[in-house]
Amino acid sequence: MFDIRKYRQAATAAEAVRLLVEDPAARCLAGGTDVLVRLRELHPGYDNLVDIHNVAELKPIVLLPDGTLRIGAGATFTDIMESPVVRECAPLLVEAAASVAGPQIRNVGTIGGNLCNGAVSADTAAPVLALNARLRLLGPGGERCLPAAEFHTGPGKVALHPGEVLLSVDIPKDDRQGWGGQYVKYAMREAMDIATIGCAAAVRLRDGRMEDVRLAFAVAAPTPVRCPAAEAAARGRSPDEAAFLAVRKAVVEDVKPRTSWRATAEFRLHIIRTLAGRVLAEAARRAEGARA
Amino acid sequence: MRQTVTCTVNGKTLTLDVDVRASLLEMLRAEGLTGTKQGCGVGECGACTVLVDDMPVDSCLYLSVWADGRAVRTVEGELRPDGGLSPVQQAYVDAGAVQCGFCTPGLIMSSTAFVERHAGKRVSREDIRRGHAGNLCRCTGYGAIVDAVERCLKTKPE
Numbered sequence: 508m509f510d511i512r513k514y515r516q517a518a519t520a521a522e523a524v525r526l527l528v529e530d531p532a533a534r535c536l537a538g539g540t541d542v543l544v545r546l547r548e549l550h551p552g553y554d555n556l557v558d559i560h561n562v563a564e565l566k567p568i569v570l571l572p573d574g575t576l577r578i579g580a581g582a583t584f585t586d587i588m589e590s591p592v593v594r595e596c597a598p599l600l601v602e603a604a605a606s607v608a609g610p611q612i613r614n615v616g617t618i619g620g621n622l623c624n625g626a627v628s629a630d631t632a633a634p635v636l637a638l639n640a641r642l643r644l645l646g647p648g649g650e651r652c653l654p655a656a657e658f659h660t661g662p663g664k665v666a667l668h669p670g671e672v673l674l675s676v677d678i679p680k681d682d683r684q685g686w687g688g689q690y691v692k693y694a695m696r697e698a699m700d701i702a703t704i705g706c707a708a709a710v711r712l713r714d715g716r717m718e719d720v721r722l723a724f725a726v727a728a729p730t731p732v733r734c735p736a737a738e739a740a741a742r743g744r745s746p747d748e749a750a751f752l753a754v755r756k757a758v759v760e761d762v763k764p765r766t767s768w769r770a771t772a773e774f775r776l777h778i779i780r781t782l783a784g785r786v787l788a789e790a791a792r793r794a795e796g797a798r799a
Numbered sequence: 800m801r802q803t804v805t806c807t808v809n810g811k812t813l814t815l816d817v818d819v820r821a822s823l824l825e826m827l828r829a830e831g832l833t834g835t836k837q838g839c840g841v842g843e844c845g846a847c848t849v850l851v852d853d854m855p856v857d858s859c860l861y862l863s864v865w866a867d868g869r870a871v872r873t874v875e876g877e878l879r880p881d882g883g884l885s886p887v888q889q890a891y892v893d894a895g896a897v898q899c900g901f902c903t904p905g906l907i908m909s910s911t912a913f914v915e916r917h918a919g920k921r922v923s924r925e926d927i928r929r930g931h932a933g934n935l936c937r938c939t940g941y942g943a944i945v946d947a948v949e950r951c952l953k954t955k956p957e
C-alpha cells in the first residue's frame with residue numbers, strides 16, 4: 508500500500524486546477540514514476556494527490572496549423588519515441604526519451620512529470636532548452652506560456668504557481684524547422700541509469716556557417732542550463748575543429764558541475780567539454796540535411 | 800478510500816472494490832495471482848512486470864485504480880487453454896533461461912510483449928537486450944534469456 512492520505516481523480520485539466528486550488532497541499536500525480544517512488548521512500552509531501560493519469564486532453568502530440576509542435580504534458584516517453592511528428596520535427600527529444608530508464612518506466616512516465624519534478628538530471632530538460640520550447644500552463648487565472656529557460660528555478664524547484672498544471676510543451680515552427688539537433692546522455696550504464704551529464708544541441712546553418720546555435724546541459728549546474736558563452740563562441744563560424752575547440756574552452760564559463768557519489772566535479776567538467784564539441788558537431792552535421 | 804475497478808485480467812472480466820492506495824501488484828496478488836513478484840518495489844527490477852493493454856509496466860508502481868477499463872495480462876494467463884506453455888515460456892525452458900526463477904514471471908511478460916511487437920521484424924541481440932533493460936536477473940547472466948527470445952522470433956507464431 509502506498510501511504511496516500513488524500514486522493515482525488517481529475518477528469519480534465521481544469522478540474523485538476525480546481526482541486527489543486529481547493530487544497531494547496533495537494534500535488535499532481537501523472538505517471539507516478541517519481542511520486543510513487545517518493546511515497547515508497549516515505550518522503551513527506553507526496554501523500555495528497557490529484558490524479559491526472561487519465562486526463563485525455565493532456566496526451567495528444569499534434570502539429571498545430573501554425574506549425575507549432577505541441578506535446579501534451581501527459582505524453583509518455585514511449586508516445587514520444589513512437590510519434591512520427593516528433594521523429595520528424597524534434598529527433599533529439601526522441602533520443603532523450605529513448606535514453607530514459609527501461610521500457611516499463613517509459614510506458615508510464617510522462618514528459619510533464621519529467622519537467623515538473625524539477626530534477627536536474629531529467630533527460631527531457633536539456634532538449635527542451637535547446638528547442639527553446641514554451642511551456643503552456645493552466646492555473647486559476649487562466650493560461651500562460653513560459654519559456655523553458657525560466658522553468659527550472661533551483662534543484663527540485665520549478666516555476667509552477669500554486670494550482671498550476673502543465674498542459675503542453677510547445678515548439679514553434681521557427682525553433683525546429685531547418686535545425687539539426689542531438690541529445691547525448693552520459694551515464695555509467697546504457698539503461699536504467701540517471702545521467703551523469705546530459706547534453707543537447709541544436710544548430711541552424713546559413714551559407715555553411717552556424718547562424719543559430721543552442722547548447723544545453725543537464726546535471727552541469729544546480730538546474731538544467733543553456734550555455735551562452737559556448738553558443739557565442741560558435742555563432743557565425745563554420746562547423747570545423749577550430750570552432751568546436753573554442754566551444755570546449757568557452758563552455759567552462761557556462762557550467763558549475765558538482766561532486767556527487769556518481770562523479771567528481773572535475774570528471775563532469777571533462778565530460779561537459781567533450782560533449783559540448785561532439786554534440787554540437789553532430790547537430791551541425793544533421794543541420795546540413797535539414798529542410799529549411 | 801475505496802473505488803470500483805472493472806478490468807479484464809487474463810481475458811476474464813473482474814469487478815473489484817479496491818483500496819486506492821493499492822498497487823496493481825497488490826491487487827493481482829490479493830486475487831490469488833501470485834505469479835507476479837515484488838522485488839524492489841520502486842521500478843528498478845521488473846520482477847513485477849505485467850502487460851496493461853499489451854504494454855509492459857511495473858505493477859509495483861502502477862495504481863490499481865488505473866487498471867479500470869483496461870486489459871491486464873499476467874504470467875498465469877500465458878498458459879494455453881490445454882495447460883501447455885506459451886511459445887515464450889517454452890523457449891525459456893528450452894534455452895535453460897530459468898535458474899532461481901524469481902525474475903522469470905516478469906521477464907516472460909517483457910519477452911511476450913517484445914515478441915508480439917517484433918514478430919516478422921529483423922531484430923539484433925542488442926535490440927533484445929534493450930527491450931529487456933527494465934528486467935534484472937541475478938542468476939542467468941542474460942545470455943540464455945536473449946537466446947530464448949531470439950528462438951521465439953525465429954520460429955513462426957502459432
Ligand SMILES: Cc1cc2nc3c(=O)[nH]c(=O)nc-3n(C[C@H](O)[C@H](O)[C@H](O)COP(=O)(O)OP(=O)(O)OC[C@H]3O[C@@H](n4cnc5c(N)ncnc54)[C@H](O)[C@@H]3O)c2cc1C
Nearest residue numbers: 535537538539540541542608616617620621623630673842
Ligand atoms: C526506475 C526508474 C528509472 C528512471 N530513470 C530515469 C531516467 O533515466 N531519466 C529521467 O529523466 N528520469 C528517470 N526516472 C524518473 C521518472 O521516470 C521521470 O522523471 C518521469 O518523467 C516522471 O513522470 P511521471 O509522469 O511518472 O511523473 P509523476 O511521478 O506523476 O510526477 C512527477 C512530478 O511532476 C508533477 N507533475 C506531473 N505532471 C504534471 C503536470 N502536468 N502539471 C504539473 N505538475 C505535474 C507531480 O506533481 C510531481 O511533482 C526514473 C524513474 C524510475 C522509477
Ligand code: FES
Nearest residue numbers: 838839840845859
Ligand atoms: S518490484 Fe516492481 S520493478 Fe521491482
Ligand code: FES
Nearest residue numbers: 899900936937938
Ligand atoms: S533466474 Fe534468478 S533472478 Fe533470474
